[in-house]
Amino acid sequence: CGAAGLAELRRYLARLREAGLAPRRLHLLDAGGSALLLHPGLARQRLAAALRTHPPPFVDVSARRRCPALCGPVETETIRGHLAALLAHLEAAEATATDSVSSSEVVPTGWNLCTVVGVLLGYPAAYAFAMEEGTENCLALTPLRVFAVQASCPRIRDGLVVQIYSFSIPESLCTELKEVLDAWCDELKEAFRAQSDFVDLRISSEVVSLPAVAL
Known part of the structure; x- marks a missing residue:
């Protein structure tokens, strides 16, 4: 979004905080022109x-894959290197932050932002793909289990149900990732109990197959 866009976003978020609509500390991360709004501690x-x-x-x-699979050791270490670099960057930015809305810039050379954003959003598993192949993937017509998280928000309107987020995991990998999914579910329920804005947490899933999947 560039320096000018980031500065404008900071001013907008500062006004939201003044209005009492964003009580937590926030961090704006410019990652190769993409602006990511983060809660520093949660990120x-x-x-x-x-x-x-x-x-x-x-x-x-x-x-190039016939079907999705967990990343191999080489790909995993590459991704972990990128995540570790981002973690170190955010820790350094937090250590020097003085405002309630801080910002920083990172150069995501070689990073797959699809993977990084999936992790930052709290998905239990994140998609990755060979960057040299562009954004094409092997998910077309692949059975995907789509998880959806919904809750009621009486602070806005009684009976209002909102979808907080959703994500998918290849159905063929759900058994292999069962422990990860169970941990995600437990952590989500714990986080839900620690807040008061939403009630009636609902976690649902269904299997779908789509002719094309954009990441």
């Missing part, structure tokens, strides 16, 4: 969790 927590999770929660969906 660091999710990066650290992805670095220690076993099996590594990265799914290779490169177009």
Whole structure:
């Protein structure tokens, strides 16, 4: 988004905080022209969790593959190197932050932002693909289990149900990733109990096959 765009976003977020609509500290990360709005503590927590999770929660969906599979050791170490670099960057930025809305810039050379953003969003498993192949993938017509997280938000309107987020995992890998999925579910429920804005947490899943999947 460039320096000018980042500065404008910071001013906008500062006004939201003044209005009491964004009580937590926020960090704007410029990653190769993409602006990511992060809660610093939560972002660091999710990066650290992805670095220690076993099996590594990265799914290779490169177009050259016949079907999705967990990333191999070489690909996994590359991804972990990128996540570790981002974690170190955020720790350094947090150590020097003085405002309630801070910002920094990182040059994501070789990073797959699809994977990085998946980790930052808290997905239990993130998709990865060979960057030299572009954004094509092998998920077309592949059975995917789509998880959706919904909750009611009475602060806005009684009976209002909102979808907080959703993600997919290849159905063929759900058994292999069961421990990771169970941990995600438990952590989500724990985080839900620690807040008061949303009630009636609902976690659903269904299997779909689509003619094309954009990442």
